[in-house]
Amino acid sequence: MPHIDPLPREALPQFEEKFARYDRIRGFLPNSILTMARRPHIAQAFMDLNQAVLYEGTVPEALKMMVALMTSMATGCRYCQGHMANLSHVYEVPDEKIAAIWECETSPHFSDAERAALVLAREAAGVPNTVEAHHFDALKKHFDEAEIVEIVAAIALFGYLNRWNDTMATEMEAHPASVAGRAMPGWEAGKHGVKE
Template structure:
C-alpha cells in the first residue's frame, strides 16, 4: 500500500479523467504513481509533457533501449516500482526474452551491442547516488552516439531519477501486470 491514498477518479475534472484514461490505454493498466500525482494536476500535466518529450516518436534512440536505460537506472537507484514498469514496457516494445533475461550480463552478452553497452554503462553509473559518471564512460558513449542522442539518453536517465525518487518515497504499490514481469525476470 502506498504512503498516501490515490485520487478517486470521479473526484477529478473530466479533463484529468480523460488524461488518466489515455495513460491507462497506452500502458495497459492504470499506473498507481499517476493516481498519486493527480493530487496535484499541474504537476501531473508538467510531468506528462516531460514523458512525451523523452518518449517522442521521432526519437533517435530506440524505444527498447530507452526502456532498458530506465530499467538499469532504476535498478541502480533501487526502485522496484520503476524496474517493474520499464521491464513491462520493454516487453511491450518487443524486446527478445533472452535479451531481457541477459540484462545484468550486458557487459559480456553477445545480445548487446557496444553502443547499447555504452548507454547502459552510463545509466548504471548515473543512477547511483551520488552519480559516478567517469570520463571513460563518456568517451565510449561519444564513440557510438551523437550529441543529440546523448541528450536523449541523459533525458531518459533523468526522467527516471525523478520517478525513482517519487515512487521510492511514496512506496508506490506495484500493479499486477508489471509486478508479474518483475517477478519473472528480476525476482528480489
C-alpha cells in the same frame, strides 16, 4: 502500503485523454500518476516530460526503456523496475535480454551501443554519480549529441521517478508485477506490494 493513496481515475476527467494513452501503451494506468494528480500541475508537467523524453526523438524506444530499467535497478526502486520491465516488453525486448540488463557488459544479448547507454545509466544512477569522460567517449561512437541528451534525459527522468515511488511506497499494479516476475528472475515488489 502506500504513504499517500492515489486518487480515483474518475476524479480526474481533465486527464482522460492522457490516461487513455497509458492504457493503450502499458495496458494500465500507473498509481504514481494518480498520486501526483493531487497536485494536477505536477501530474501534467510529469506526463508532458515523460512523453517528450521516452516517446520523442531518434533513440529507439526499446533502448530508452532499458536505460530506465537499468537506472531503476541501480537505485533499487522496485516499482520502476516492474514498470520498465513491462515497457521493455511492450517495445519487444525479449525476456532473456531484460533478465540480463545488469550483466550488459558481458552478455551477448547487447550491442556495443546498448552497452554504452546502459553502463552510463548504471553509473549515473549511483550515489555519488560515477560517470566519467570515458563513458561519454563510448556513447559518442554510437550516438550523436542530441541522442546523448535523450539518453541522459531518460536517466534523469527516472532519477525523479525512482525517488518519487520509493519514497511514496507506491502500490504496484498487477500487470507490471506479472511481467517483472516473469522476465526478471528473483524480482519481488518489496514495499510496493501488488494491487490485485
